[in-house]
Amino acid sequence: MAQEEYQKYYVPEQSVWPIVGAVALFLIAVGAGNLTIDITNGNEGYGQWVLLAGIVTLIVMVTGWFRNQIHESMSGLYSDQLGRSYRQGMAWFIFSEVMFFAAFFGALFYARTIAIPWLGGASNNAMTNEVLWPGFEAVWPLLQTPGGIESTQMGWFGLPLVNTMLLLTSSVTCHYAHVGLEQNKRKQLSWMLGLTILLGCVFLGLQVEEYIHAYDIGLTLDSGMYGNTFFLLTGFHGMHVTLGTVILIVLWFRVQKGHFTPDNHFAFQAGSWYWHFVDVVWVMLFFFVYIL
Amino acid sequence: MSTATETAHHGEHDDHHHHAPAGLKRWLLTTNHKDIGTLYLWFSFIMFLTGGAMAMVIRAELFQPGLQIVDPNFFNQMTTVHGLIMVFGAVMPAFTGLANWLIPMMIGAPDMALPRMNNWSFWILPFAFLILLSSLFMEGGGPAFGWTFYAPLSTTYSSDSTALFVFSVHIMGISSIMGAINVIVTIWNMRAPGMTWMKMPMFVWTWLITAFLLIAVMPVLAGVVTMVLTDKYFGTSFFNAAGGGDPVMFQHIFWFFGHPEVYIMILPAFGIISHIIPTFARKPLFGYASMVYATASIALLSFIVWAHHMFTTGMPVAAEMFFMFATMLISVPTGVKVFNWVATMWRGSMTFEIPMLFAIAFVVLFTIGGLSGLMLAITPVDFQYHDTYFVVAHFHYVLVTGAVFSIMAAAYYWLPKWTGVMYDNTLAKWHFWASLVSVNVLFFPMHFVGLAGMPRRIPDYALQFADFNKWISIGGFAFGLSQLIFLALLIKACRKQGEPATSQVWDGAEGLEWEIPSPAPYHTFDTPPLIK
Numbered sequence A: 001m002a003q004e005e006y007q008k009y010y011v012p013e014q015s016v017w018p019i020v021g022a023v024a025l026f027l028i029a030v031g032a033g034n035l036t037i038d039i040t041n042g043n044e045g046y047g048q049w050v051l052l053a054g055i056v057t058l059i060v061m062v063t064g065w066f067r068n069q070i071h072e073s074m075s076g077l078y079s080d081q082l083g084r085s086y087r088q089g090m091a092w093f094i095f096s097e098v099m100f101f102a103a104f105f106g107a108l109f110y111a112r113t114i115a116i117p118w119l120g121g122a123s124n125n126a127m128t129n130e131v132l133w134p135g136f137e138a139v140w141p142l143l144q145t146p147g148g149i150e151s152t153q154m155g156w157f158g159l160p161l162v163n164t165m166l167l168l169t170s171s172v173t174c175h176y177a178h179v180g181l182e183q184n185k186r187k188q189l190s191w192m193l194g195l196t197i198l199l200g201c202v203f204l205g206l207q208v209e210e211y212i213h214a215y216d217i218g219l220t221l222d223s224g225m226y227g228n229t230f231f232l233l234t235g236f237h238g239m240h241v242t243l244g245t246v247i248l249i250v251l252w253f254r255v256q257k258g259h260f261t262p263d264n265h266f267a268f269q270a271g272s273w274y275w276h277f278v279d280v281v282w283v284m285l286f287f288f289v290y291i292l
Numbered sequence B: 001m002s003t004a005t006e007t008a009h010h011g012e013h014d015d016h017h018h019h020a021p022a023g024l025k026r027w028l029l030t031t032n033h034k035d036i037g038t039l040y041l042w043f044s045f046i047m048f049l050t051g052g053a054m055a056m057v058i059r060a061e062l063f064q065p066g067l068q069i070v071d072p073n074f075f076n077q078m079t080t081v082h083g084l085i086m087v088f089g090a091v092m093p094a095f096t097g098l099a100n101w102l103i104p105m106m107i108g109a110p111d112m113a114l115p116r117m118n119n120w121s122f123w124i125l126p127f128a129f130l131i132l133l134s135s136l137f138m139e140g141g142g143p144a145f146g147w148t149f150y151a152p153l154s155t156t157y158s159s160d161s162t163a164l165f166v167f168s169v170h171i172m173g174i175s176s177i178m179g180a181i182n183v184i185v186t187i188w189n190m191r192a193p194g195m196t197w198m199k200m201p202m203f204v205w206t207w208l209i210t211a212f213l214l215i216a217v218m219p220v221l222a223g224v225v226t227m228v229l230t231d232k233y234f235g236t237s238f239f240n241a242a243g244g245g246d247p248v249m250f251q252h253i254f255w256f257f258g259h260p261e262v263y264i265m266i267l268p269a270f271g272i273i274s275h276i277i278p279t280f281a282r283k284p285l286f287g288y289a290s291m292v293y294a295t296a297s298i299a300l301l302s303f304i305v306w307a308h309h310m311f312t313t314g315m316p317v318a319a320e321m322f323f324m325f326a327t328m329l330i331s332v333p334t335g336v337k338v339f340n341w342v343a344t345m346w347r348g349s350m351t352f353e354i355p356m357l358f359a360i361a362f363v364v365l366f367t368i369g370g371l372s373g374l375m376l377a378i379t380p381v382d383f384q385y386h387d388t389y390f391v392v393a394h395f396h397y398v399l400v401t402g403a404v405f406s407i408m409a410a411a412y413y414w415l416p417k418w419t420g421v422m423y424d425n426t427l428a429k430w431h432f433w434a435s436l437v438s439v440n441v442l443f444f445p446m447h448f449v450g451l452a453g454m455p456r457r458i459p460d461y462a463l464q465f466a467d468f469n470k471w472i473s474i475g476g477f478a479f480g481l482s483q484l485i486f487l488a489l490l491i492k493a494c495r496k497q498g499e500p501a502t503s504q505v506w507d508g509a510e511g512l513e514w515e516i517p518s519p520a521p522y523h524t525f526d527t528p529p530l531i532k
């Protein structure tokens, strides 16, 4: 049995897409790097064009690679074993994303429980406070930094709460889309997936609104640890939601074309895992960044 | 045109250029684990020579006290980029190359599980290093803050080109993560029937665990370089007390990556040594199961020892104690390994071919590095040793005579399998003995100057250190030159000049890779072997 499965193993033929992908990442890195440097120095540079070229190349590469992959998958070249490999690969990729967020959550926890109290004189740091940062009071959210920058707190009621509801609902609809797929209820699949995408888009829209609001009330990227963790955590989360939404949109079009069967739908599964992952991150964010 | 049907009638014939397109295209587009392994290995060797050239600059400057040859800022760029290249460009890709070549052959799989992603992971690397190296030529110079890029050196005081450093590290990280995912998935899914977990060769085990470490910590590295980027360019203050941040937090996040990283660079080495010693001692590995458990415990413990790099940052005493004891705890499983290697040799009918010589040198010299690590782990003692040449001696013993020697041992051990010819034994002997002697002249005196207080990463030093430094530099140049012998040997072997190798190659060798012809056919195990 294992033997049989094994012999169907599919060694993919060569493909141009990986090397195109490597070039894309190269252009993105060079472009983003130069752009950052030029912005800071106030120079006119070519960074943005290189970055743009890189992003376009990346999109072309992803499209080409996936198209190729879908084609091969539809012509039945894949085995269960390969399906398992894909699933596990995706799971580990998500784990690596978890660790990426963990770094930023770690920074948040460290600042709240160690760095800021110490600046305020906790532990054996009375002199740090008195000599270096006299008058600094350690509170979270850090609305006045030791250096004296002031900002305003972002409440959790209102937009953030609405956003939490939206994302949680979208996780449910995503789940029912999956159920629809597994039970071969294509209508349910299509509607639920569409609804998930819609919720994702509304979430992103509201998030943009919230950023504008934040800047209006004086909470910015450079307003110290509170603003830093707020913007980087929600910002990276937002980028992941964007990516997740794009994935779901692609899946939606594939569903319309009749792709996926109840027992062969790796791409769908991966997309839905990813979506649940961004939801879980948001729940963490909501607690640790907004409420607590 | 699908390869699925092609591989079926491929069989295991020797004609290994048969279906591969020739020329540049073969290498650019390849999905074959052996081709990709070869690419990784050559890339790593080129990086090894590049990083080595930078070390030569460092040693030339330090040959005599006083500022001699390069300006201090350039000196700092050399130490920084030397470290980055050796860690991310030489040692890690070499192990990934070995993983590519060996894991499928060792577990009886036809290839890696995700061959196209495999190609992508490799080809990112040359680009990443192109960026890093070219930043050296930018206005203001390249990175000069040490391979550990501590804030605020990398934020407030770094050169303009830091953004390029950050993005090149990002794409190196992407490459490593994809490589690691591929390794895990391959080992999990592609073992031949009968290859149960506890029958897996040690190299496969150690790489599996290494891959977990990689996936867990490379994203943390990505996170911390991102914070450096935003701190430097976008006004955040993660590492700036005025904004409520803390430069010490940089070190915590960095070393949360950094310590597991050093195990990423040594666990596969443990695996290699666990193959070579049994072969030439003609005895099975002593304590296989304990080796597996020791590897796993080292990996787990490696997550809770990171602050032993930060004893002098003023952590609370409780934290100093915790990290001291946790670090010492790691020596236990490490000791188990050393004990097992020695016990494997005990009363074996040993012969001393080149791979074995490197392996024995590894056991002895790596242990010296482990012992100096133990000294550094003692908090109050580290207050004196920290940031001196003693630390430099420690990590070069574990990394050069540890990781790098294991890679060389692996190269000699499996080269006949890869190329089909035996390496030139005369050159190999020269290479081994010259490396062995010079590496100790190079690194051993560093212990003394370190204990006497010579700080690391400084282009000048007090006169009292002059004699030792002269010897260190001489050792350094000699070690550098010795590697050219290795280069010559490798070129010869790749051109297939040498005695043809049998499929067994070494008479004590065991494992699936020795059951296929030498050179290994382009595709192996299209039908899975049965493992009893």
Ligand code: HEM
Pocket (backbone or CB within 6 Å): B148, B262, B263, B265, B266, B308, B309, B327, B328, B330, B331, B334, B369, B370, B371, B372, B373, B374, B376, B377, B378, B382, B385, B386, B387, B391, B394, B395, B398, B399, B402, B403
């Ligand atoms: C018995 C096991 C080990 C112990 C107890 C140990 C302990 C330590 C300690 C305490 C330090 C910090 C010294 C200081 O900066 O003051 C250190 C530094 C270092 N260790 Fe180890 N170590 C061990 C094994 C290893 C291994 C196996 C590797 C790599 C293969 C390694 C690589 C390094 C590196 C690269 C540094 C210096 C990092 C830097 O500051 O640039 N160590 N070690």
Ligand SMILES: [Cu+2]
Pocket (backbone or CB within 6 Å): B258, B259, B262, B305, B306, B308, B309
């Ligand atoms: Cu360490």
